[in-house]
Amino acid sequence: MLSKFLVTNFIKDYNNISDEKVRNSYGYLGGIVGIIANILLFIVKIFVGFITNSIAVIADAVNNLSDAASSIITIIGFKLASKPADAEHPFGHGRIEYISGLIVSFMVMLVGFEFIKTSFKRIINPTNINFQLMPFLLLLVSILTKIWLSYFNKYIGKTIDSSALQASSLDALGDVFTSSCVALSLLASKWTSTPIDGYVGVLVSIFILYSGFSLTKETLDPILGEAPDPELVKKLIDGVCSYDYISGVHDIIIHNYGPGKAMASVHAEVPCDISVMKIHEIIDTAEKELSEKLNIFLVIHMDPINTNDEKVNSTKNELLKIIHNDFPIIKSIHDFRIVGDNDFKNLIFDIVIDYEHVLTPEIEEKLKKDLDNAIKTIHPHYNAIITIDRDFTSLK
Structure with missing residues (x-):
């Protein structure tokens, strides 16, 4: 309900998502809400962390601060990506959105590395945790806030088909898990002197690293050409x-x-x-x-x-049968034609191989020769001229 309220009140013509300006407005709204929510969560958690002397809570607070920085970079990314095409970039600047996501992922991993070191120090040199009810309740409120933020980012991301915002939704959902672990460790400190705080800090840091790695992969794939x-x-x-x-x-x-x-x-x-x-x-x-x-x-x-030559159609069907029975590596054929006189004919066609199969020049030549020989068992006077194509889609 709150998500819909924000969209309808802060985005003009919000139903027209095919308009680039409207799409950018969705991105800006998602980024601004992310900044405000994460800064508030940082303030609450850093206060709780210092009150309770918990390194896990402080790590979680800094993680929220990095999320706020991520939202700022997301807004900048949307702004730069919306720049019109120019002579140097005739297809526009849309890939900047992926680059901004890559910067965010590196920041997330940097936070994870830093707090792994800090958490290990806490395990080696444990300190007492000061459990207090009010700070604990504030942590619970922060968890509920992150649940809503995850839903909001998912709602915005699906509406405008933004992988960056949908990734932010998953990141927020991951923060729900880490914050829950932090809250449980704080609660457990009432009954044990074991440095659970440090161990949970390590777990939180590892999760942050994993999130950063996943975000890196998601933003690199379209840049590399998925x-x-x-x-x-x-x-x-x-x-x-x-x-x-x-x-x-x-x-x-x-x-x-x-x-x-x-x-x-x-x-x-x-x-x-x-x-x-x-x-x-x-x-x-x-x-x-x-x-x-x-x-x-x-x-x-x-x-x-x-399409109307009976001989061409029957020969093509014979070829398809050979491929189906003996050459499962071949996904499809196209551009099939017959050239030549009655005594000697060339069958000219392309075969498509997907990237599940590794082909070297030697394997390609053997594949062509084997297929040519298979055709000659039916039509000895036919010579196959074959071009090997790769499938550039992921469609099966």
């Missing part, structure tokens, strides 16, 4: 194939230039005997409509294929 979202790939394939005369697609490549900023290219199979002007009009329409529908910049290349 496989596109399978759901987007499926929508793209279904969308392109829904247009008249397009019978199939291949060579799908999607480049990510930041959240909501992607470029895709795809080869569409069309009949070879159709008017060039007619199929160009269909392709042009598909590019414009799908670019708007899927929020991508789409380029479609036309691949003419012979």
Whole structure:
């Protein structure tokens, strides 16, 4: 209820999330709420930490301070990522959002390393913990606050499809776990002199390190060029194939230039005997409509294929049967055609191999030779000219 209240009262035209300004407003709101909440939690926990002399509570407080700094960097990231395209960056500055997330993850890991050292010192040189009811109750309130903050970030992140804010939601949920452990260690100090505080501090620090490592991976993957979202790939394939005369697609490549900023290219199979002007009009329409529908910049290349030749179709079916029975490594084929006279023919086609299979030049040549020999067992006068393609999607 509070999340909806904040969105409806502080974001103008909040339903129009396809608008970049509205999307940025969601990001700013998430960042500002994160800053305010985490600074308040830092003040409460640092007070409790000094009152109780608990290193675990102080570590948890500093973790909240780093979360506030993370929110500041998130806001800066949204601001810089929204800069318009220019001559040096024709696809915009959207990847800055990933870089800001990477900075946040390094800050999180730095906090974890520092408090591992401090916690070990507390284990070696234990000190008494001063349990008091009011500071303990303040910790419980901070846990409830983090639960709400996790929900709020998840709500915002899902609304605008922001991996940065959804990661913040998971980070806040992780803080709920660590703060709960800290509260339990503080409570346990009433009945034991064992330096539980130091041990819990180590556990909290390890969890902080793990969170930082996970955030690093999540922000590095799109920068390095991760496989596109399978759901987007499926929508793209279904969308392109829904247009008249397009019978199939291949060579799908999607480049990510930041959240909501992607470029895709795809080869569409069309009949070879159709008017060039007619199929160009269909392709042009598909590019414009799908670019708007899927929020991508789409380029479609036309691949003419012979769909009416009975010999071509029967030979292709024979090839597909050979591949199905003897070459499971091959995911699909495309651009199949037959060139030559009656005495000698070339079968020209591409085969697609996914990245689960490691191919060296030697293995590739052997694969081509084995497939060519398998075809010759049926058609001795056919010569296979094969191109090996890689699948650039994660779609199975």
